[in-house]
Amino acid sequence: MDYLPHDTHLIEEEFRGEKNLFDSIPEDIRLKKELRLGAGLSELQLKAQAKKISEKNNPPHASFLGAGFYRHYVPEVVDYILSRPEFYTAYTPYQPEASQGMLEILFEYQSLVCLLTGCEVSNASLYDGPTALAEACLMACRIKKKKTVYASDTLNPMYLRVLETYARFCGFKVRKYDCKEPLFSEDACAVVFQNPDFFGKIHDADEADLPEDPLKIICVCEATSFGLIDPPPNLDICCGEMQALGNPLNFGGPSLGFLATKQKHVRRMPGRLVGQTKDGQGNPGFVLTYQTREQHIRRAKATSNICTSQSLNAACMVAYLKLLGSKGLERVAWESHQNAKYLRKRITEIPGTNLASSDAFYNEFLIEAGESLPEKAQEKGIELGFRVSRWTPEYPQHLLLCA
Secondary structure (H helix, E strand, O other), rough: OOOOOOOHHHHHHHHHHOOOHOOOOHHHOOOOOOOOOOOOOOOHHHHHHHHHHOOOOOOOOOOOOOOOOOOOOOOOOHHHOOHHHHOOOOOOOHHHHHOOHHHHHHHHHHHHHHHOOOEEEOOEEEOOHHHHHHHHHHHHHHHOOOOOOEEEOOOOOHHHHHHHHOOOHOOOEEEEEEEOOOOOOEEEEEEEEEEEOOOOEEOOOOOOOOOOHHHHHEEOOOOOHHHOOOOOOOOEEEEEOOOOOOOOOOOOOOOOOOEEEHHHHHHHHHOOOOEEOOOOOOOOEEEEEEEEOOHHOOOHHHHOOOOOOOHHHHHHHHHHHHHHHHHHHHHHHHHHHHHHHHHHHHHOOOOEEEOOOOOOOEEEEEEEOOOOHHHHHHHOOEEOOEEHHHHOOOOOOEEEEEE
């Protein structure tokens, strides 16, 4: 569905009122009676009505999949904003200051990431959540000059696989640690934990028994959780996935990685940094303030070989958050949490279905269910959840549900 702006000022100024708008239509073929239209509908109501009509041809379908990618409603005006000439292409030319529209929106993106995470500086986005985490760990290795990263046992296993691939070819080691009994060696450069974790549980990072010396890296896969869950104040790097903010699923991509840190680590940070300045006439403008030259000409010695960003996806995120505002994001997060609570209550009423944990959660939770339940749900057009045994064999009959 397209968003079309309705300019009442244009009608009044150009056509001197609504009646003159139809002067070009011959009088004898004009409709003389009022159209029998109902009351106006909001965008959500209109989409719900269209979906109800379409279900007469196609059976209804529901999905409770999550596990790193999330579906939230995106207003149609987001696509309309991105279609404007200043944002239409995400490509930054070799003279980046010629692309003021995209530089400005990337500056806004960096500012919003800092507001969400509580960090002092953010780069201009990365490819996706897993590579953002890997880049954060490489950054920690450069800062601490050590080669061992400890990753929580509740980290998204897909993120862990990407991190292990980076480690294999970049010369550092990845070790898993138990969240309940964390033990770290002296050669640890970073400790990675996810909040909410892969199984949906919310952790209180302030109460976690983490050492002071290694850098603390928090990974966030569900960015709407920022509406309810404050990041810990003592973190060193915050990274993860922003796909949930304004970006549709698009059959699995593209997504939007983010990385934010403290000001003192800015020169160790991968990617690019957009800054605000003034031109020769004193007008405000935007420039690429920080971009390591080795990214282009000395790749083997580069801070990072990620030289670009997901600019169009970052623009989606900026438009989405600007439309919502802080209260709107809080409402999205609250409704997502309430929907998950309702789903958990109803799903456990099915015989043979049990909760795996009673811990606090955001919008995902783990249940134990028999083999037949997902198959029966699929027959009714319901994708019940993500079977975690694919990545964690210790949960052979468990489903991760998201609302």
